[in-house]
Amino acid sequence: MADFNLETAIKIIPIFDGKYKELEPFLTIVELLYTTLATTGKTTLINFVTNVKLSATVRLSLCNASITDFNSLKSELLGKYKNNRTIPQIHSVLNSTYQNKSGVTVYKDKILSLVDELNQLQIQELGNQATLSEKKVITRMNETYALTIFKKGLNDQLKSTVFSARPTTFSDAVSLAQELENVELQATSNMLHIKGNWRGKRKNQKPNDNYKNGYNKNNKQQNNRSNSGNNNYSYNNNNRNNNNNGYNNHRNSNSNRNHRNKNNYNDRRNVHITTNQGNVIGSGEDTQNLPEINM
Incomplete structure (x- = not known):
């Protein structure tokens, strides 16, 4: 029989924290060491396990138990942490x-x-x-x-x-x-990334900017049409004014022409044509029909 080796016990015995699935492996390792030790070594091993290799919660649950050997340790642990399911x-x-x-x-x-x-x-x-x-x-x-x-x-x-x-x-x-789950998650992540970028672009744009831009564009077109209409109206007014001015100028021109003609007519009526000898040979409107005279 071998003596208790603390270094070996620390290395190969895990800490039992009360989980049932860990209980069986834990008891198996302790039992393996226990059977290889001399009597004094066995007692040392059990004391080491109960004080070092049990979690605080498990130690507290065994505080009133009388544990002197491996069988008593196994019985106490199975009684408290054995799975009750069948x-x-x-x-x-x-x-x-x-x-x-x-x-x-x-x-x-x-x-x-x-x-x-x-x-x-x-x-x-x-x-x-x-x-x-x-x-x-x-x-x-x-x-x-x-x-x-x-x-x-x-x-x-x-x-x-x-x-x-x-x-x-x-x-x-x-x-x-x-692997299939990772592919699916990656595809979902890419889709969310695309949606996030699209929402980010929409977020950076002021609310109803598209509406406003269209509204402003329509207003601009309407203003252009209005300005064009105003310009056409002004142009037509100018044309009418110019036509009126032309008409007035034409009337004035005709009036002046008539006035000049009248004056000329009066002038012709007052004209007396005489020869060098002082003889009157024509006057007034008759001057239009005078024969050619050699002066």
Whole structure:
């Protein structure tokens, strides 16, 4: 028999914090060391485990217990932290486990936790005489069962692809589902990024800018048409004024012409044509019809 080695005990014995799935491995390691030690070493090991390798919560739960050897330690821990669910109950929980809104990793961990629990209970049923090969048969059988549960409970967008790929192990199915989930998440992220950029551009634009721009454009066109109309009106007025001025000028011109003609007429009536000898040969309007005279 060997003596207790503190360094070895610190390295190989984990800390038990009250989780059932960790209880069986914890007790297995402690028992392995316990059987290799001499009597004094066994007592030292149990004292070391109860004071160092149990969490504060677990130690508090055992404060009134009388622990002197490995069997008493095992009995106390199993009595307080043993899983109270039966094998059929765990099967029922597994059969009703679905991914729903959880991610693939969370869904996988939930199934693994239940399968580990199932393994422990089934191995315990075999008793202390169970061989390693028998334990491996149980774990392989439950892994196949976990694969079926995992595929069946996946969300619809992943289920058909995973079933079509026909993975042969639980880990292969999980890896494929995680890859598909990552592709889907990336596509969703890209879509949200595009929408975010579009909303950002709209956000930087003042509210109703499109309406205002169209309204201002229409107003500008209306103003241009109004200004064009005003210009045409002014132009027509100018034309009318110019026409009136031309008409007035024409009237004035005709009046002046008539006045000049009248004056000329009067002048012609007052004209007397005489010869060098002083004889009158024509006067007034008759001058229009005078014969050519050589002066």
